[in-house]
Amino acid sequence: KQEVTQIPAALSVPEGENLVLNCSFTDSAIYNLQWFRQDPGKGLTSLLLIQSSQREQTSGRLNASLDKSSGRSTLYIAASQPGDSATYLCAVGNYGQNFVFGPGTRLSVLP
Amino acid sequence: DADVTQTPRNRITKTGKRIMLECSQTKGHDRMYWYRQDPGLGLRLIYYSFDVKDINKGEISDGYSVSRQAQAKFSLSLESAIPNQTALYFCATSDPTPSNTGELFFGEGSRLTVL
Numbered sequence: 679k680q681e682v683t684q685i686p687a688a689l690s691v692p693e694g695e696n697l698v699l700n701c702s703f704t705d706s707a708i709y710n711l712q713w714f715r716q717d718p719g720k721g722l723t724s725l726l727l728i729q730s731s732q733r734e735q736t737s738g739r740l741n742a743s744l745d746k747s748s749g750r751s752t753l754y755i756a757a758s759q760p761g762d763s764a765t766y767l768c769a770v771g772n773y774g775q776n777f778v779f780g781p782g783t784r785l786s787v788l789p
Numbered sequence: 790d791a792d793v794t795q796t797p798r799n800r801i802t803k804t805g806k807r808i809m810l811e812c813s814q815t816k817g818h819d820r821m822y823w824y825r826q827d828p829g830l831g832l833r834l835i836y837y838s839f840d841v842k843d844i845n846k847g848e849i850s851d852g853y854s855v856s857r858q859a860q861a862k863f864s865l866s867l868e869s870a871i872p873n874q875t876a877l878y879f880c881a882t883s884d885p886t887p888s889n890t891g892e893l894f895f896g897e898g899s900r901l902t903v904l
Contacts, residue, residue, distance in 0.1 A: 710891050721879065721897040727890055767831070771891055776822065776847070777883075781831040 680705045682770050684780035691758055692788050699753040699783045701768035706746045709771040713742050713753050716765045716782070725766075726753070758787045792816045795880050795896035803904050808867040810899045812880030818894075821863040822881040823847075823855060826898075832879065838863055870903040877901075 681704045691697055701711070710729050714722040726735045726742040728751065734743040741754040751768060765782045772778065793814045802808055812821065823835040834847030836855040844855060852874060854866045867874055880896040 712893055714895075719877070719900070722895040724892060724894070727892045729890065769832075769893060771883075771893070776834060776837050777881075777893055779824075779832040781829070 680708075680770055680772055680778045682768060682778050682780040684766075684768060684783050686783060687781070688784040688786075690786040690788065693758060693760060695758050695787075696754070696756050697758055697785075699755070699766050699785070701751040701753070701770075701780055703749045703751075703770045703778075705772070706749050707773060708746065709773045711742075711744055711751050712769045712771065712777075713740075713751075714767045714769065716767060718765075722767065755785075758785075760787050760789050763787050793880055793882055793894050793896040795878075795899045797899060798897065799900045801902045801904065802870055804871055806870050806903075808870050808901065810865045810878055810880075810901070812863045812865070812896055813861050814863075814880075814882045814894075815861065816882055816884070816894060817860070818882040818884040819860065820883045821857070822883075822893075823853075823863070823865045824879045824881065825849060826877045826879060835865065835878075867901075870901075872903045875901060875903045 683702045685700045712727045713725045716722050728735050728744040739756040744751045763786050765784045767782045768780045769777045796811045819840045822837045824832040826832050833849050838857045856864050878899045883893045
């Protein structure tokens with residue numbers, strides 16, 4: 679059974695810092711991995727999708743990497759802004775099955 | 790219009806009532822999912838459907854049922870609601886075929902409160 683964990687559970691940083699969020703999974707036979715952002719009480723917004731054959735994806739200030747062999751993905755946020763404050767979730771897509779979510783990292787970027 | 794639409798967005802009901810949450814999508818995806826989100830517990834899968842004739846239980850299906858009325862429609866029912874079913878419910882779609890990325894798309898959520 680696939681299990682997904684995210685470290686840290688919460689993070690508070692001053693504006694302008696670069697930061698890394700971590701996602702770990704137990705079964706490396708994955709189809710893809712997706713990072714989401716969720717604002718309080720709102721829906722999930724897709725940030726980046728990495729296929730199992732890819733090593734990283736970039737979108738603006740965001741960069742996500744994938745290392746299947748070690749069961750890890752990282753989301754790098756450059757030059758953080760207060761508007762980045764949200765909960766970040768990773769979801770692992772398994773072949774022929776469904777998606778397993780991590781518990782999320784709650785990020786606060788202080789002005 | 791949103792690609793994945795959930796109705797109602799908010800609902801308050803009483804213990805024992807039957808509730809239906811509806812989801813429709815315009816993405817043409819075969820796969821649809823219902824998730825539940827509780828504070829501190831993340832998203833948990835209730836049911837999923839890979840096509841109109843395929844329904845599968847997720848990790849927390851007890852107390853819930855689903856109906857896949859068409860490729861575009863997937864509804865979730867609580868036959869007799871209880872307070873611990875108070876949560877934020879999400880519908881999602883994906884299409885992991887060679888021509889698609891398998892990306893998961895979410896609706897905006899349905900907040901259900903059972904008194």
